[in-house]
Amino acid sequence: MLDLLHELRCHEVWPLYLLPLALLPWWVKADAQFQYPSISMMPHDPFCVWVERVWRIAATLLLTSLLLAMCRPYLAEQKVDRYGKGAHIMVVLDRSGSMNDDFADRPEQGSASKMAAARRVLTEFTENSRQDLIGMITFSTSPMLVAALGNDRKAVLSGLSATEAGGMGFTAVDKGLAMALDFFEGKPVTGSRVVLLVSDGAAHLDAKTQDFLRNGFVRQQASLFWIYLRSKNGASLTEKLEEDDDQAAPEYALNQYFQTLGVPYQAYMAEDPAQVKAAMQSIAKLKNKPVKYQEVIARKDMGYLCYAIALFASVVMFGLYLTEVRTWRIHSIGK
Amino acid sequence: MEAFYYHIAWRSRGGRVGGHPTKITGGHADFNAHVPLMQSFNPKRLDLRASLKTVPKQLMVRTFHERYAIQAYAVVDMSTSMNFVGHQHKWQLSTEIVQAIAWSAICNGDTFGCVGADDVLRMDVYEPSTYRAVVVEDIASKMRSVQFTQPVGINALPSVSELLPARRSLIFLISDFYMDEALLIQSLQNLTAHDVVPIVIWDSAEITDLPDWGWMRVNDMEGKGTRSVFLRPALKQAIKNTYRTRQQRLTQLFNTAGTRPPFFVLNQFNSEAMTRHMLEDSGC
Structure with missing residues (x-):
């Protein structure tokens, strides 16, 4: 709480x-006074004394809070350390055209x-x-x-729902991975870093790209999980075709x-939605390192608080x- | 303006012929004693029945006390609190009462005088003791022309005895009696030579006729400050109780000081009630 006080700033000083x-209410005499012998x-009666005092305090409070509100106070932007269990996960989601197909190659009506x-x-x-800290990248041609x-979370979920629009283009795995690795660059390693690649196919990587990615993974100490959504007739990850x-x-x-990257790597071949789910569950178990990260809280205008106090005081x-008594007796006393 | 009747239970010692008992021998009204004829040679007052009872036989005559007039005075509180307007303007009510006293005194054949006091003795309403009947109008016009401006108290009350005669007189002390007790006791002590009738003027607008609820700030008319008052039934009751306690306290104080019991005037002056009050306890 005291820390918050340190972060309290204001735009203007002159109203102070x-x-x-604000001392004025303690000087003024109430105008409506009845003459009493x-x-x-x-x-x-202590209650009466306190009514008078409350009146003066409220007036002081009203003036003070309005003056403070004129200073336009705000709570400066601040970073809050947060701890969490879990991983830094970059989801790299394939949005190429083939993702629109179902697992059985030919899309049927109603099938997923x-x-x-x-x-x-x-x-x-x-x-x-x-x-977890989660980021998300979709890729197709780029x-x-x-x-x-x-x-x-909201941004990720919105991004996911945006993929309903359907995919298009090719599968540029390398560019997606490179971009995902970029997000780990320059940040402290406070939790296990995971790149979660979800795709239904791959592309050929040339030697230069392969070196670049390998360097990237090693430098960022990021492990890689690949959920390979395999079509019925798709290529297997483990069985080598005859033609080399x-x-x-x-x-x-x-x-x-x-497998040659030198960082933990796991591939899951999923041939139907149930297997995809199973693969995700096994990934969820893997990330259990505590994560420290900083959350940025935006600057907050505190003027509303002053106005609320002023409103209260004026009420x-x-x-x-x-x-207040206006008339004591019709023909009597008077001012 | 209605006159009231008053009666004194003490004997005055001089002055002019009037209607009140004295210790002066003479006249024919108040029987004093039987004395031998030779002691008071007045054969007109021979009492045969008393003479026959004497042993050895001698002639007895009746002697009487003379009836003289007394001096009635009104002592008026002129502090600013008397300017209070409730159901009645207290000062106007005091004027009426003073007029009634003056008229009653003149009707009784007594003299009337008036002394006003606030923080100083007020000479503008001072009326020396007089038999003139026109004093009734004089004192009324004097009191009507009084203007209350600055808040003043009644610190000169102990010194009103300077303007009163040394001879025992009938003093009507008209005030709201909100002064300090010490001041009141001091004043009453200075008036012990006289037969004092305190007349307490209160107004129900200051006691009971207050709003049931509400917040107000009251200003003391004698400049003793301002007080915040949040009226509610409990506080109203407390105010009422304060006045009741004050009434008892005043009665007690007057009793101790040897004056007549106080006559409380609430909102209006009733001369019949005043007469009754004056006859119930005639003072001593």
Whole structure:
């Protein structure tokens, strides 16, 4: 709480010079005074004394809070350390055209597309992993940032629902991964870093790209999980085709390459939505390192507080004003 | 203006012929004693029945006390609190009462005088003792022309005896009696030579006729400050109780000081009630 006080700033200072005005209510005499022969005949009553005091205090409070509000106070932007269990997860989601197909190659009416399956599972994953930092990148021909690595679940979920629009273009795995790694750059390693690649295919990576990615993974100490949404007739990650042709079955080659990265790597071959879910569950178990991260709280205008106090004080004063006696007797006393 | 009748239970010692008992021998009204004829040679007052009872036989005559007039005075509190206007303007009510006293005194054949006091003795309403009947109008016009401006108290009350005669007189002390007790006791002590009738003027607008609820600030008319008052039934009751206590206290004080019991005037002056009050306890 005291720390918050340190962060209290204001735009203007000059209204503070007017603060002595707040003493004015203690000087003024109430204008409506009844003449009474002898106040010694009025019994001493603490309640009455306090009514008078409350009236003056409320007036002082009103002036003070309005002057403070004129200073336009605000709570400066601040960073709050937060601890969480979980990982820094960058989801790299494939949005290529083939994701619109279902697991059985030919899309049938009502069957789940691979994208829908991935979306459903990722949504569930995001919602359940409250303590993870999650970012998201979609890629097709080129990568697109959906949500930066952070605590913002809403951005990720909105990004996921945006994928309902359907995918298009090719599968540029390398660019997506490179972008995901960029988000770990320059940040303290406070939790296990995970790149979660969700795709239904792969692309050929040339040697230069392979080196670049390998450097990246090693430097960022990020582990890689690949959920491979395999179509019925899609290439297997483990079985090598007879023809020794990387171009024909890039998935197998990519899997082989990932195993040489020198960072923890796990591939899950999912051939139907149930397997996708199982794969996600096993990933969720993996990340259990405590995570420290800083959350930025935006600057906050504190003027409303002053206005609330001023409102309260004026309500009190008005209430007392309403209880004031206007006439004692019609023909009597008077001012 | 209604006159009231008053009666004294003490004997005055001089002055002019009037209607009150004296210790002066003479006249024919108040029987004093039987004395031998030779002691008071007045054969007109021979009492045969008393003479026959004497042993040895001698002639007895009746002697009487003379009836003289006394001096009646009104001593008026002129502090600003008498300017209070409730059901009645207290000062106007005091004027009426003073007029009634003056008229009653003149009707009784007594003299009337008036002394006013606030923080100083007020000579503008001073009326020396007189038999003139026109004093009734004089004193009324004097009192009507009084203007209350500055808040003043009644610190000169102990010194009113300077303007009163040394001879025992009938003093009507008209005030609201809100002064300090010490001042009141001091004043009453200075008036012990006289037969004092305190007349307490209060107004129900200051006691009971207050609003039931509400917040107000009351200003003391004698400049003793301002008080915040939040009226509510409990406080109203407390105010009423204060006045009741004050009434008892005043009665007690007057009793101790040896004056007549106080006559409380609430809102209006009733001369019949005044007569009754004066006859119930004639003072001593």
